[in-house]
Amino acid sequence: MTAxxxxxxxxxxxxxxTPHEFHFWTALDAPVGVGTIVRVESTRPVxxxxxxxxxxxxxxxxxxxxxxPLHDVLGADGExxxxxxxxxxxxxxxxxxxxxxxxxxxxxxxxxxxxxxHLATEVxxxxxxxxDTYVQGSDARGIPVGAYRSGGTDAAVHLDADFLLGPEAAHxxxxxVSGLATKTSAVQWLLASIFTHLPVxxxxxxxxxxxxxxxxxxxxxxxxxxxxxADRALYDALGVPAxxxxxxxxxxxxxxxxxxxxxxxxxxxxxxxxxxLTWGLRETLQYAEVLLSREDIDAKADALIDFIKERVVDQxxxxxxxxxxxxxxxxxxxxRWFRELLQAMEAGNQEQWRTHHIATIRKVRNxxxxxxxxxxxxxxxxxTVSDLPFGAFEDRAVYVVDVAQLEEDAQDLVFARxxxxxxxxxxxxxxxxxxxxxxxxxxxxxxxxxxxDTYVRQMxxxxxxxxxxxxxxxFGAQQFRSQVHRRVVGxxxxxxxxxxxxxxxxxxxxxxxxxxxxxxxxTLEKGQLMVRHPHFxxxxxxxxxxxxxxxxREGVEQFPPAEVPxxxxxxxxxxxxxxxxxxxxxxxxVLALAGDDEEAILRARNxxxxxxxxxxxAFFSKQLRKRVAPEVVGGRGPAPLRTxxxxxxxx
Amino acid sequence: xxxxxxxxxxxxxxxxxxxxxxxLRTTFDDTAPRVEPVTPLEGDRLVVRPVPGAPEPGVRAFxxxxxxxxxxxHVGAVPLVHGVVAAAVRVREARRxxxxxxxxxxxxxxxxxxxxxxxxxxxxxxxxxLVDTTAGEPAPPSxxxxxxxxxxxxxxxxxxxxxxxxxxxxxxxxxxxPLLVDGGISGSPEGARAxxxxxxxxxxxxxxxxxxxxxxxxxxxxxxxxxAVALHSPRRNPVASWYLRLRDPGDRSPxxxxxxxxxxxxxxxxxxxxxxxxxxxxxxAPVALPDPRWDVMVYGIRECEEYLTAILPR
Numbered sequence: 001m002t003a004x005x006x007x008x009x010x011x012x013x014x015x016x017x018t019p020h021e022f023h024f025w026t027a028l029d030a031p032v033g034v035g036t037i038v039r040v041e042s043t044r045p046v047x048x049x050x051x052x053x054x055x056x057x058x059x060x061x062x063x064x065x066x067x068x069p070l071h072d073v074l075g076a077d078g079e080x081x082x083x084x085x086x087x088x089x090x091x092x093x094x095x096x097x098x099x100x101x102x103x104x105x106x107x108x109x110x111x112x113x114x115x116x117x118h119l120a121t122e123v124x125x126x127x128x129x130x131x132d133t134y135v136q137g138s139d140a141r142g143i144p145v146g147a148y149r150s151g152g153t154d155a156a157v158h159l160d161a162d163f164l165l166g167p168e169a170a171h172x173x174x175x176x177v178s179g180l181a182t183k184t185s186a187v188q189w190l191l192a193s194i195f196t197h198l199p200v201x202x203x204x205x206x207x208x209x210x211x212x213x214x215x216x217x218x219x220x221x222x223x224x225x226x227x228x229x230a231d232r233a234l235y236d237a238l239g240v241p242a243x244x245x246x247x248x249x250x251x252x253x254x255x256x257x258x259x260x261x262x263x264x265x266x267x268x269x270x271x272x273x274x275x276x277l278t279w280g281l282r283e284t285l286q287y288a289e290v291l292l293s294r295e296d297i298d299a300k301a302d303a304l305i306d307f308i309k310e311r312v313v314d315q316x317x318x319x320x321x322x323x324x325x326x327x328x329x330x331x332x333x334x335x336r337w338f339r340e341l342l343q344a345m346e347a348g349n350q351e352q353w354r355t356h357h358i359a360t361i362r363k364v365r366n367x368x369x370x371x372x373x374x375x376x377x378x379x380x381x382x383x384t385v386s387d388l389p390f391g392a393f394e395d396r397a398v399y400v401v402d403v404a405q406l407e408e409d410a411q412d413l414v415f416a417r418x419x420x421x422x423x424x425x426x427x428x429x430x431x432x433x434x435x436x437x438x439x440x441x442x443x444x445x446x447x448x449x450x451x452x453d454t455y456v457r458q459m460x461x462x463x464x465x466x467x468x469x470x471x472x473x474x475f476g477a478q479q480f481r482s483q484v485h486r487r488v489v490g491x492x493x494x495x496x497x498x499x500x501x502x503x504x505x506x507x508x509x510x511x512x513x514x515x516x517x518x519x520x521x522x523t524l525e526k527g528q529l530m531v532r533h534p535h536f537x538x539x540x541x542x543x544x545x546x547x548x549x550x551x552x553r554e555g556v557e558q559f560p561p562a563e564v565p566x567x568x569x570x571x572x573x574x575x576x577x578x579x580x581x582x583x584x585x586x587x588x589x590v591l592a593l594a595g596d597d598e599e600a601i602l603r604a605r606n607x608x609x610x611x612x613x614x615x616x617x618a619f620f621s622k623q624l625r626k627r628v629a630p631e632v633v634g635g636r637g638p639a640p641l642r643t644x645x646x647x648x649x650x651x
Numbered sequence: 652x653x654x655x656x657x658x659x660x661x662x663x664x665x666x667x668x669x670x671x672x673x674x675l676r677t678t679f680d681d682t683a684p685r686v687e688p689v690t691p692l693e694g695d696r697l698v699v700r701p702v703p704g705a706p707e708p709g710v711r712a713f714x715x716x717x718x719x720x721x722x723x724x725h726v727g728a729v730p731l732v733h734g735v736v737a738a739a740v741r742v743r744e745a746r747r748x749x750x751x752x753x754x755x756x757x758x759x760x761x762x763x764x765x766x767x768x769x770x771x772x773x774x775x776x777x778x779x780x781l782v783d784t785t786a787g788e789p790a791p792p793s794x795x796x797x798x799x800x801x802x803x804x805x806x807x808x809x810x811x812x813x814x815x816x817x818x819x820x821x822x823x824x825x826x827x828x829p830l831l832v833d834g835g836i837s838g839s840p841e842g843a844r845a846x847x848x849x850x851x852x853x854x855x856x857x858x859x860x861x862x863x864x865x866x867x868x869x870x871x872x873x874x875x876x877x878x879a880v881a882l883h884s885p886r887r888n889p890v891a892s893w894y895l896r897l898r899d900p901g902d903r904s905p906x907x908x909x910x911x912x913x914x915x916x917x918x919x920x921x922x923x924x925x926x927x928x929x930x931x932x933x934x935x936a937p938v939a940l941p942d943p944r945w946d947v948m949v950y951g952i953r954e955c956e957e958y959l960t961a962i963l964p965r
Contacts, residue, residue: 065957067941075938086936087708088950089746091957 006030007117009040020100022112025093031151034516035541039124042115049105053112054128055098056538058514064090101128101537125155130535134160143197144238145531146542156238157542161198163534165435169493170468175481176498182526183477184216187439188547195396196240203434204395211402212441215264219555221248224548234545242548247397251277253378258602259570262377262405267559272577280383281330285309290416290455291371291409300360330383331372338365375410384606390425393432412456419459426470435471443476444483464491482507495532499524571605579616594624655733655760658778659724662771666724673720673804688861692891693878693921697864701875702928709930711828712742713951714818717959718811720804728796732761734807737963738814741955748954755814761803763792782806833952836913843888843915849927850913853947855906869905871896879924891916895928897935898946908946
């Protein structure tokens with residue numbers, strides 16, 4: 001059935017139609033506005049084919065036959081109310097400008113012809129956004145991003161998985177003001193959509209998310225408290241179950257005191273689901289440059305650190321200057337090594353050791369020794385390692401790393417190491433999944449457009465530019481896109497925009513948007529997004545449902561964080577994860593034998609937690625005061641890198 | 652216009668660029684201004700009457716016509732004029748206007764047949780409608796090109812009036828509610844008899860009043876009208892008419908804001924003149940600016956004219 005006529009294309013010499021833009025007028029009450037997708041039907045065939053043109057409204061104009069506002073003032077005798085009582089309303093026009101999304105046939109590319117304008121139907125929306133090439137058929141790979149709604153048309157808008165997760169393009173950047181743009185919600189929704197719709201033949205996919213503020217993402221395994229019928233209808237329409245994520249693993253470093261995890265997910269009912277995130281010397285030293293500023297590390301210091309990494313750590317080290325053999329596996333071991341070395345040099349009045357000056361050695365000792373203090377809770381003196389399950393990532397699982405309570409330095413270390421590990425494992429095809437979406441909030445902080453060139457920024461740039469071939473996909477969120485490095489933004493194949501700040505919209509990155517589109521962006525409701533995607537000729541507005549998970553704020557209300565525990569209580573709580581029958585009294589009895597060495601007690605607890613022995617209490621008791629070697633992650637055989645389709649003649 | 656130009660070229664007549672519209676080159680109404688005494692219908696002499704009550708909308712529809720004439724070729728000194736006219740009734744519904752039925756439109760090549768070669772007239776007549784400017788005229792054309800052009804303009808004017816009159820007749824037969832016509836209605840037998848038709852005359856080359864009563868007409872204040880008078884003419888239908896001041900002239904011309912209303916001379920004329928005056932006064936808003944005749948033009952007529960301008964090809 002032919003859709004009713006919405007408007008007519010018009011063109012004048014002063015405002016002509018072009019192949020990429022056209023104008024049309026409508027009745028005053030036509031259900032059309034900025035963002036509405038329309039179809040132009042021409043009656044004049046080109047090469048024997050009647051052309052169809054799809055466009056999206058980018059600007060609207062309304063005016064009357066008045067030549068100057070003064071005429072209306074005169075006509076109303078200066079009484080604003082008088083105009084309303086006039087027997088006739090002035091002739092008024094609604095004139096819209098639309099940007100061309102697609103012309104069918106694509107060649108010859110001509111100015112948009114005169115013709116009738118119709119509201120796009122669901123089928124039209126698919127054609128207009130070129131979704132017909134990837135939503136249906138044997139190679140279907142559409143990922144619903146939201147619903148396009150206008151003038152009574154409801155149509156699912158899909159992203160192309162090959163352009164969202166790679167290998168054709170990849171990455172996603174979402175921008176918008178805090179609190180109103182629903183950036184985190186949008187990412188949660190999109191992850192749910194990816195997990196539901198990514199075809200199995202595209203491989204396994206997981207997500208790694210960093211919680212950098214408050215309780216964000218801390219309860220995404222719990223169902224939402226309120227999900228209204230409109231949201232449920234959207235879930236149904238977009239074919240995504242309105243359910244929380246069923247495979248979520250939480251990681252958080254210990255609090256600096258070591259008794260409890262530094263996360264807001266410490267409620268008794270949930271605490272067991274959080275795995276401690278702790279690294280030792282080897283894990284940390286690999287990324288020492290993240291924590292050491294350029295002022296700290298000159299060429300000499302750098303050479304010494306390299307020497308330590310290559311010749312000292314994780315091996316037996318002997319030197320004629322040192323009395324015995326050193327087996328440096330923890331910060332504590334390293335400190336002992338430094339202490340003995342410096343004492344020996346001072347005793348021998350020696351200024352150089354293996355080309356390293358004593359001042360350099362003192363400086364490096366100081367800086368490296370500082371790391372375990374600055375990153376206390378994350379970096380352990382004793383070398384205990386509790387890490388993400390690199391190599392055993394599960395399909396459709398979310399790995400949430402809560403770094404909200406860490407210092408900035410430590411946060412950087414977490415990003416650098418986890419992302420580097422993901423990359424290394426993906427390169428070797430040994431992660432357990434073929435694709436990982438890494439969600440980084442506040443991307444403008446980690447990959448700023450200006451400022452110092454940090455390790456983290458370099459790493460994010462590298463992912464942005466090369467990650468798509470590996471399956472390492474960056475989903476970055478930021479308030480101000482203009483403040484994120486342009487190479488990160490520029491490499492994001494898909495861009496989402498929530499409610500935007502007017503000042504941000506005035507920056508050069510938004511010059512291609514029409515004023516009306518900008519105005520709409522500045523007033524977007526929660527749950528609405530503007531989407532840019534390689535297949536879409538123009539930005540499209542969509543609505544997405546509220547995530548079916550508990551929000552951070554609601555989660556904290558429903559599962560308030562546990563009070564800071566005593567040492568005994570903290571140990572008992574942790575050990576109960578392995579053996580629920582353990583009582584605080586039993587732990588107190590064991591601790592009584594250990595004396596006041598709190599660090600030793602926590603070390604023993606950590607080792608017990610890692611080893612998961614059958615007799616938990618006995619093992620814990622035995623571990624007290626015992627030295628622990630770090631765990632080593634096993635590797636897998638490499639698999640081939642992902643490459644674009646071989647039949648792509650433009651690949 | 653294209654058809655006319657094709658016909659002229661086919662007939663071997665050289666066609667140059669069309670000139671400016673004759674309406675701009677010639678005085679539209681070149682009769683001398685005059686004063687004409689009339690017969691009072693309300694009382695025994697012309698008096699000033701304030702229109703009682705507040706202005707109130709009562710008009711349902713508006714009728715106007717437009718014309719365009721251009722010299723498209725010359726045969727010797729004889730100008731060949733292309734004339735196109737259109738007329739429409741615009742009905743008001745919920746304060747918005749739409750066209751009643753369809754607009755009427757006519758175009759023709761307007762020529763003095765007697766001054767042209769018969770073969771040429773036959774060729775042209777076979778291709779496009781012809782209107783003879785000499786038909787029915789008491790005196791033959793002088794041969795002066797400007798005289799010929801003026802006759803052509805008059806012929807086009809008649810074409811327009813004919814279309815307008817046809818629409819008035821159609822409205823009287825099928826229309827619903829009062830129709831406000833731009834200009835007089837005495838030319839229409841149906842309009843001059845129908846209570847549903849109101850004529851509003853904006854130009855005043857003839858002032859209908861005795862010389863002694865003229866100051867009274869020209870001194871009308873905003874919202875005042877004269878008493879109704881009867882207008883008779885041998886070639887026209889009798890109508891009742893009165894002057895109505897739409898806007899305060901202030902220090903401007905005494906004709907500023909002055910219109911003359913025509914209605915069928917039937918029924919209680921005082922009550923009808925008051926009611927119609929209230930209707931016309933209500934049509935002052937929205938103001939018809941930027942039309943230069945905005946002081947006397949109601950917005951419905953301007954809107955109708957804009958509509959016709961939009962549909963008439965240039």
